[in-house]
Structures are given as C-alpha cells and as structure tokens.
Amino acid sequence: MKKRVVITGLGVVSAVGNSLPEFWSSLIGGKDGTKEITVFDPSSYRTKIAAEVSGLDAEAHFSKKEIRRLSRCDQFGLIAFREAWRSARLDQNSHDKERVGVVLGAGSGGILSVEKYFRDYYQGSKKSSPSLLISYSLATTTDHIAVESGLKGPRTTTATVCSSSSASIGVAYEMIQMGLADVMVTGGSDSLCEVSYSGFNSLKLVDPENCKPFDKRRQGLVIGEGAGILIIEELEHALRRSAPIHAEFLGYGICADAYHLTAPEPNGEGVERVIRIALSHGGVSPEEVDTINAHGTATPFNDIAETRGIKRVFGERAKAIPISGIKSMVGHCLGSAGGIEAVATVMTLEAGIIPPTIHYEVPDPLCDLDYTPNQSIKKNVRVALSNSFAFGGNNVCLVFKKFSSEQ
Amino acid sequence: MEVDNKTFEDTPNSEPRTPNSPETHRIVITGLGVVSSIGVGKETFWENCLRGVSGIKPIQGFDVSSYRSRLGAQLPEIDFKAFIKPTNLRRMDRIGKVVVSSVRLAMDDSGLDLKEENSGRVGISIGTGLGSSDTVDQFFRSLLKDGPLGAAPMLFQTAVPNAITSHCAIEYGIKGVNITFSHKESSTEMAMTFAYHLLKEGRADVIFAGGGDELSEPLYHVYSMLGALSPGRGKGAEGMKPFDQSRNGIVLGEGSGIIILETLEHAKKRGANIYAEMAGAGLSGSTDGLLRYDFKGDSIARSMTLAAAEVQTVDYISAAANSTPDLDEGEALAIKKVFGKRGKEISVSSLKSMLGEFDGSGGIRACGLALSLYHGIIPPTIGTEHPDPRCDLNVVIGQAKKKEIRSAILNSASNGGSNISLWFKRYRSS
Numbered sequence: 023m024k025k026r027v028v029i030t031g032l033g034v035v036s037a038v039g040n041s042l043p044e045f046w047s048s049l050i051g052g053k054d055g056t057k058e059i060t061v062f063d064p065s066s067y068r069t070k071i072a073a074e075v076s077g078l079d080a081e082a083h084f085s086k087k088e089i090r091r092l093s094r095c096d097q098f099g100l101i102a103f104r105e106a107w108r109s110a111r112l113d114q115n116s117h118d119k120e121r122v123g124v125v126l127g128a129g130s131g132g133i134l135s136v137e138k139y140f141r142d143y144y145q146g147s148k149k150s151s152p153s154l155l156i157s158y159s160l161a162t163t164t165d166h167i168a169v170e171s172g173l174k175g176p177r178t179t180t181a182t183v184c185s186s187s188s189a190s191i192g193v194a195y196e197m198i199q200m201g202l203a204d205v206m207v208t209g210g211s212d213s214l215c216e217v218s219y220s221g222f223n224s225l226k227l228v229d230p231e232n233c234k235p236f237d238k239r240r241q242g243l244v245i246g247e248g249a250g251i252l253i254i255e256e257l258e259h260a261l262r263r264s265a266p267i268h269a270e271f272l273g274y275g276i277c278a279d280a281y282h283l284t285a286p287e288p289n290g291e292g293v294e295r296v297i298r299i300a301l302s303h304g305g306v307s308p309e310e311v312d313t314i315n316a317h318g319t320a321t322p323f324n325d326i327a328e329t330r331g332i333k334r335v336f337g338e339r340a341k342a343i344p345i346s347g348i349k350s351m352v353g354h355c356l357g358s359a360g361g362i363e364a365v366a367t368v369m370t371l372e373a374g375i376i377p378p379t380i381h382y383e384v385p386d387p388l389c390d391l392d393y394t395p396n397q398s399i400k401k402n403v404r405v406a407l408s409n410s411f412a413f414g415g416n417n418v419c420l421v422f423k424k425f426s427s428e429q
Numbered sequence: 430m431e432v433d434n435k436t437f438e439d440t441p442n443s444e445p446r447t448p449n450s451p452e453t454h455r456i457v458i459t460g461l462g463v464v465s466s467i468g469v470g471k472e473t474f475w476e477n478c479l480r481g482v483s484g485i486k487p488i489q490g491f492d493v494s495s496y497r498s499r500l501g502a503q504l505p506e507i508d509f510k511a512f513i514k515p516t517n518l519r520r521m522d523r524i525g526k527v528v529v530s531s532v533r534l535a536m537d538d539s540g541l542d543l544k545e546e547n548s549g550r551v552g553i554s555i556g557t558g559l560g561s562s563d564t565v566d567q568f569f570r571s572l573l574k575d576g577p578l579g580a581a582p583m584l585f586q587t588a589v590p591n592a593i594t595s596h597c598a599i600e601y602g603i604k605g606v607n608i609t610f611s612h613k614e615s616s617t618e619m620a621m622t623f624a625y626h627l628l629k630e631g632r633a634d635v636i637f638a639g640g641g642d643e644l645s646e647p648l649y650h651v652y653s654m655l656g657a658l659s660p661g662r663g664k665g666a667e668g669m670k671p672f673d674q675s676r677n678g679i680v681l682g683e684g685s686g687i688i689i690l691e692t693l694e695h696a697k698k699r700g701a702n703i704y705a706e707m708a709g710a711g712l713s714g715s716t717d718g719l720l721r722y723d724f725k726g727d728s729i730a731r732s733m734t735l736a737a738a739e740v741q742t743v744d745y746i747s748a749a750a751n752s753t754p755d756l757d758e759g760e761a762l763a764i765k766k767v768f769g770k771r772g773k774e775i776s777v778s779s780l781k782s783m784l785g786e787f788d789g790s791g792g793i794r795a796c797g798l799a800l801s802l803y804h805g806i807i808p809p810t811i812g813t814e815h816p817d818p819r820c821d822l823n824v825v826i827g828q829a830k831k832k833e834i835r836s837a838i839l840n841s842a843s844n845g846g847s848n849i850s851l852w853f854k855r856y857r858s859s
Contacts, residue, residue, distance in 0.1 A: 067577045120731065123714060128590075128611065137569065140647070144573055152654040156719055159558065160590065161612040165845035169716045174728060176712030177847040178619040181560070181590035181611035189608055196626055202712055202735060217569055220577045221585035277549065278607035280598040283520060283586045295549065295604070303632070413586065414595025416607050 027195055028425060030265040031110025031253030032365050033102035035211075036352045037073035037246055041105060046369050049377040050398040054351055056232050056244050061094070061134065061214050068223055069230040072214055073246030073353025091153055092166065093132030094247075098358070099163040099211030100170065102249035107171065110253040112205070115263040123175030123203045125194040126164040126251075127186025127210035129357020132157025134215040163211050175203040184319075186210055187250065188360030188410035188418035192274040194254055204259040209361025211249035218356060219245055225284060227321050233354070235318035235347030235379050236325050236393045238386035243319045246353020250361030252368070269368045272306060272405075272421040275299030279415025286327040286415060293331020296417035297407065301335075304421035308336050311343060312403035313376050315367045316393075317411045318347030319354055328409065329389045344394045344401065346370070347379035360410040364420060367408040371424045374402050456628045456708075457856060459701040460539025460689030461796040462531040464641070466502040466682055467783055470534055474793070475800050478808040479829040483783050485669060485680050491646040498658040500667055501644050502682030502785030513600065521587065521596050522564045524643040524685075528555065528593040529600055531685040531792070532637050536601070539689045539701055541635065543601055552606030552633045553597050554624040556616030556640040558788020560590035560609075563645035597637065605633050609640075613843035614749070616640060617686070617791035618851055622710035624690050625851075634695045639792025641685025644785075652681060655720065657844075659752060669786070670812040671750040671779035672757050672820040679751050682785020686792030688799060704799040708836070709852035711735025720844045724755035726762030728848045733767045733838055736850035740767060742835040743852075745807055747798045748779040749840040750820075751786040752812075756842055761820040776832060778825040782811045791841050795851065798839050802855045805833050 032042050037055025039045035048055070055073040064070040075098065080089050083101050092100070107113055112122075135157040142150040156162060161179045168177050176197045180189040187210025194208035222228050222245060233244040254271055277299055279292035286292065301308060317328055333340045348366050355362055370376055375398050382395035408420045461471045466484025468474035484502035493499055504527065509518055512530035521529065532553070536543070543551060568584040586592065591609035598607050606627055610619040617640040624636035642648075652658050659678035660667045669680045696703055711732040715723035723729050729749070737743055746764060750757040765772035780794050801807055807830045816824060836854040 120713065123712070140566075140569060141573060143650075144570065155651045155654055158651045159611070159613050159845075161843065161845060161847070162719065164612065165719055165847075168714050168846065169719060172716045174714045174716060174731075177612070177714040178610055178615065178712075179612040181557070181609045182594075182607075183589050183591060193608075193623060196623065197712070199630075200626055200710075216572060217565065217585075217588070220572050220580040221568070221582075221588070223577055224580040224582040224585055226582075276606055276608060278553075278595070278598040278604055280548070280602050280604045280607075283592065283595055283599070292604075412591060413589050414591055414598065414607075416591055416595065416609075 025198055026257035027198055027254050027271045028257050028260050029252050029268045029271060029368050030255045030260050031106035032268060032368060033105030033251040034362060034365050035075055035098040035102045036248035036362055037075055038351050040078050049348060049351060049366060050375050052378050052380045052396060054232060054380060055353060062216050069228045071244060073244055074214060075248050093135040093157040094213035095132045095211050096163045096166050098213060098249035100166060102251040103167045103207060106251040106253050110265055117205065119172050120174045121204040122173045123197050124164050124168045124173055124177045124207040125190045126208065127180045127190035127357050127360060128160035129183045129186055129212040130215045130218045131160040132162050133217055134213050137216055167207060182412045182416045183356055185360055185410035185412035185416050185418040186357045188420055189276060191252065191364055191420055192276055195271060198256050205253060205255045207251060208254055209251040209364065210358040212247055212355055212357035214245060214247045229320060232381050233320045233350045234381040235320040235350050236386060236389040237382050238384040240320040240322065240325065242321050243349065243354040246355040248355050248362055249358050250365040252364055267425045269371045270423045270425045272304030272423050273300060274421060275303060275419045277417055281415050284413050285323055286411060288323065288327055290327045290330030290334055292415050292417050293328050294334035296419045297331065297335045300419035300421050306405055306421060310405045311407055313370060313406045314343055314345045315363050315408040316345050316347045317409040318349050326388045329391055332391065340391055344376045344392050344399060346377045346394050348377055350380040363408050367406045367422050371403055371406050371422055375400055454629050454631055455693040455706060456625055456690055457693050457696050457706050458688050458704045458799045459691055459696050460535040460541060461799060462535030462538060462687040463793055463796050464504065464527050464531045465684040465784055465793050466504055469507055471538060471796060478783065478797055479806060481809045481811045481827060483811055484682060485785055496653050497660060498653060498667055500680045502680060503644055504683055517600055522561050524561050525587060525593050525596045527643065528641055528685045529596050531687045532597045535637060535687040535689050541689060548602050548604040550605050550634040551603050552636040553594055553603050554606060554608050554620040554636055554638045555594040556610040556620035556789055557590060557593060558611060558613055558616050558642050559648055560593060561588050562648045563643060564588045566647040606636060612847050613845060614788050615841040615843045615847040615849040617789045618841040618849035621795060621851060622849060625707050625710055628690055628692055635689060635691040637687050638690050639687040639795060640789045641792055642683055642787045642789035644681050644683035649681060668812050669752045669782045671752050671782050671810055672816055672824050673813040674815045674817045676752040676754060676757060678753060679786035682787045684793055686796045688795050703856045705802040706854040706856045708854045709736040709738055711850045713848050715846035715848060717846065722753065722756040722759055722842055722844050723846060723848055724759040726759040726766060729760055729763035729840065729842055730766040732848045732850040733763065736852040737838055743775060743838055744832065744834045745776045745801060745837040747794055747837060747839045748777050749842040750779040751781050758819050760840060761822050764822060773821060774823055776807050776825050776830060777822045778807055778810045780808060795839055798837055798853055802834050802837060802853055806831050
C-alpha cells in the first residue's frame, strides 16, 4: 500500500516576500517582484530586469563567518528551510534524525560564487578565496541544510533545472514510500547568476519589460530567484506528533518530450502525458482537478504547448479550471521554481484562494483558457496540480489535495 | 474541442499493474554500457579490469604544470560516429557524447529494440556530478571576453546538467521517466536507486540508469584548490592507493556507465540475457561537514544495512574507497560494524584504483559488479602496497580472484555526506 504523505511545513524566500505570510499576501495581491538587477551589473545586457530577492538581511540569519562560506543560493535555502522547519514544529517535537532526509532541486546553485572566483582567476588575480569553490557542486545547498540540522536520512539533489524542484518533491516522496524516511525536506533554492542570465538572453527568451504569461504580447520569461522549501511527512508520523497539516501530496508524473533540447513539443503531447501520469499515480480523475499552477514561463512556445496539453487532458472542462501563472510575479526561479510554485499550490488549497496571472491584458487565441487574470479569486479547491517543464522536455506534474483525515 | 483518441490509446499506463501489492516486481540487469579510461565497451573494460590495468596517466589536453598533481584517468580518443548519428553529434558536447555512447552500448549489449517497446514505459535516470563543466567554462569565458553579446546559445543549451539526459531521450525517443541527479559521488547510485524503485512499483518496463562525468580543466582546478587531489600537501607519491597507509587523496577520472534495469517479466518476455538482479538500495546521510566523508562509518553502515536484506549472503563489496584518509577508514569501520567478524573475510575491492575517482563513477562500477556476479570473479584493487592496519579488510590486492558470489554491495559515499549502497544478487530464476 502506498503511504499517505502530507505537507507539514512551508518556507519561502522570493522577490515578493522573504517569508511565507509576506509571499502569500503578495501573490494574492498580485504584486510584481520584477526590478532592475543589482547582484551583478546588467548594463551591457539587452534586458536589465529580474525578480531579484531584496530586503533580506543576511546578518540577521548568519554569522559573518558563515556569510563568507555560504553562497546566495545556500542562504536562501537555509532561510526558507528554517522557516519550514519551525512551522512544522520539528524544532519542538522529538524525532529520529536518521529518518529525516533532504532532497532539493538545483538550477545554477552557487554559481554566483564560482563566477566571482573564476572572474578573478581568469583575469590573473588571486584575490578570490578558494572557499568560494565549495559551491561548485549543485549538492552544496542540500548538504548545508542536512549538516546544519544533523539530518541523517537519505539525501540527494535533482538537476533538471527548470523542473528540478518539482522533481525533487517526487523523489523525496519516494524516499518515504521506500521506507527510508518519515520526514523529508524538499523543494529547492536558486540564485541569479550571469551564466544563466546571459544564457536565457542569448536564446532570446527573456522579456525586457515584465513577464506576461499567456498574454498575446508575451516575449519570454523574467528570471527570478529564491527558495521554496516544503516539509513532507508520512501521515501517521505527522498525526502522532500533532503536526500542522497544510495539504496532502497525492503523487506526481515525470516524463520526457524526447523532442528538442530547448523547445517544447508544440502540440502539448508531452504536457498531456505528464498530467495523465500524475493523475493516475495520484489516483484522481481529471474531473476532480479544481485548479492548475501553470509552468507559464511566458515564452511564446511554452504557453501554447501547455495550453494545448491541458486541453488534451480536460477537454471542454479545461476552460472551467482556473489556472495561475505566478511567474508573472516571482519570475522564473529555475531550480527553485517548482518548489516555490508547490508552496503556492499548497497555500491555494489551504486558503481557498487562487493567485492571479498578472500583466494579462491581451488574450491570445492560442491560449484560450481561464488564467485567473490580474485578480485572485476565492474558490474552494480540493485538488490542485502544479506543472514544471524543463529544457529538453523534462516534464513534471505534482498533484496536491486539500487534507482530510479520510482517504 | 477535438480530442485525439489515438494519443489516448498511446498514453502509457503508469498505474501499478498490481495495485494492491505494488512491490512485487523483481528487477534485473540486462545490459551494460561502459565508456571508461580502461576500455570502451564491456569486453575491453572487463578484460582490463581483471588484469588490473590502470587508466591513470599524466594529464593530456591541458597544462597542469602549475599544479602539485600531474595525473588523471582520461578517456582514450573515441570515434563517436560509431555510436551516434552524425547529424546529432553536432549538438552534443563531449560529456553528452560520452553518456549517449554508453547508452548505445548498453542497448546493443542487451539486444533491446526500442522500436518494439512502448516508448512511454522506457525511461532514463542519469547521475552526474558536474555534467558539462567544460561547456559551462567555455560559455563563461566567452561571456568574460566578449560580454553578453558573445554568449553562445548553442553552448548554453548543452551546459545545463540535464542536457546529457535530454540528448539520450531525443536520440533514442525515450519518452518515459526522465531525471537527472547531481549529488557529488553518489549521483549515479541515486539514479539507479530511483530507477529501481519505479520499476519495482511497475511504473516502467525498462530504465537506463547510471551516468558519468568528464575530467575538464576547470574541474581539475577546483578539485586542486579544494585540496582533494593526491598528493595533497604531503610528500608522498601521487596515485590511487585505496586502503594503503600512504594514501593521500584522489586522482580524477572520467567516463560513463549505464546499466539497463528492467522488470523480470519484461526481460523474460523478450528473452534477454540477465547479468544480475538488483535487490535493494539503502540511503543515509552523515553530517560531519560540507567536504567531509563519513569517516566514522556509521552512516555507510546504515546504508549497507538498509540496502541488503540478507547481509549473510554478501560475499563481495565493491568499495567506495577512494584513496582518501577519511573515506577508506570510514568504509572499513562501516563494513566491520555491519558484518562483525565476517567483515574481515568478505572480499573487498575498489575499482576506483584503476578508474580514478569521479562523481559519476558508480555507473561503470555497477557494470563491473554485475559482471563479477555473472562470471564469479572479483577484479583487483591496484596501487595498494602497504595496507593500512586501520583498514583491516580482506582487500583483493593486485590479482583478480575467482569466487562464487551470492550477493554483493556497491558502496558510494560523497564528501558532504550522502551515502548510498546498492545490493545486487546473482540471478537465479526462482
């Protein structure tokens, strides 16, 4: 029998808020986190904006020595983790640390630190400390979290970039199913860096103005950063320690388009398949789905393929399912996008409020669904999906359900 | 809206086939693909492995004169056209070509014809520590030199860590599970664990599992600056010498290894040759520090115990030992913890002594372990001359050893503390 898995803790760092309450009120208020980049000099780029995290006082969270050793990505991850850990009351309840593991998704990880080192190195300077190179591995943030809290359960890092932290939630769930853990820390963290910024720019996938998912005027994504961390837990374990339960995680799908290195399969066939696999694994029928947190990157191709895929699964009813494109507010956070969007999806179920897709003004005939334009809506939702698709057609779909003690 | 019914029929059934008892599938290894410094293809690799041939040589292709270290286990020149369609070769970087070639070799070895398969039930699960580190470096250098306008989109799309997995999926039309793990030295073991679990639950028929890494100049630089490379700051000789008193760090290697994992029913149905059975995976974490191995061995002991349901049948351990003071001792402690007295009797060997150490080495080492079970022979650990009394195990040194192996463990341990053990059994039909 599959074990039931619930979400008992949430933590966020994002361009629209550095804590869960702030993040959620920004999302339902339709706040845009896009601003001019400050973490590096964007003056020579075609675009100069990103959904950058601001107002985060690192010294309030870490010692000076720690700050020198932690990349921006590590800091986001640790701050969001600590919030999730506290909110799950794992700091108060006793638990077996050998049964608590960490699976995070990574994008560019601590490359911002590595870039700093190699910029100096290639320019013949030795002023950058080799300790910056600790961040060379994508596993670094995952290891920091486990080492800080002494978590001795299973540990790994997924690296499918734009779908990484959705995949990580699936993998964390399997650690519980395999009987290797009772509690898993999952989601992801990622920070802005020049490699990914210039990369998406070179592919002409970045909108110079703002992110307008599903709008006819969309020109691409706005890169974001932050962390979205979830504590997932085997239901009996959560009940035994009277943990707060935000929602249930029913299952997921993961598959590939096997189509192109960067472009999605245009007819939405891969999107359809991943949603069907997820529904089947989660044991829910298409009729039960009340809302979808879209991948919605606002690239011309993604939004059409995703819309087509959703229609292929839900048929006529697709138009009656409110869809959220929160990348319009938090940007595309790459390695943490799936984690941040999973947090939003869980909050949607718990609060009964669907966050909007902002900057939505001109409908695209090829994107003809209900994207919850500009205003959040109240709706009692029972089952919600969260989509994430990555380069190479790496698709992931997560299925969450409002928690009820009866199956 | 028009509904395309044909697609619905083609949609893979991911429902567990036996929903009330999902954990009923036996998983077997039916294909091996090796691209290593001691041989491309399983035959050459295995022959050299048993002869104790070392892949370690002075580094070629970039200048190491400013480093303390000189050595690496690099791949030979490979004619990738033998494995990959020429039109597709153009969009792959070197590590992409290496991994895709290992998938091709595994497929050919197993006689798997993907045209005969439901592509949605064939998956790929890849581990890599640093993926396209050379491409990332090239991209970054072009950015430094020419600014954002000099950044090449072709480089960027192959620079992402999952590009190697996408290349395989695109090349062969693999539409099922697709995932990439990157967690230092346990990356490929995680990829195999995930594949094993999904197959066990009946969520796929066949999954290509494993992966690899390349030895690039930036990676060499990083390892050197972090003090990981032999001979370190010591005065000893440079080299891989697992469990030796004078071990002093790693020699970097490269390569890729893929095992084809499939459900026993599926393997039987297509009459596949079965090398071994995969029967368990154990994962656990140690928390001694960001760059520290499990030097006390508690966590590695736990991962072995979780992996092997019948430890009394374990006759061989393919060790994680990588010639570092911490890991080799930690692993020895762990083996003695798990097996007690028998810990000093079980045959242990570290293939890293020939292949060098790299994050994605587990795929190749898994191929080696499957061959050990199949042929009943254990490859030697080379380079070890004065065994460390603190690592008082039955290490197979210098010469391969014939031995019937009932079951065996493949260990991995990452600096930072992700420890994964896989349990393979000799295949028996009942």
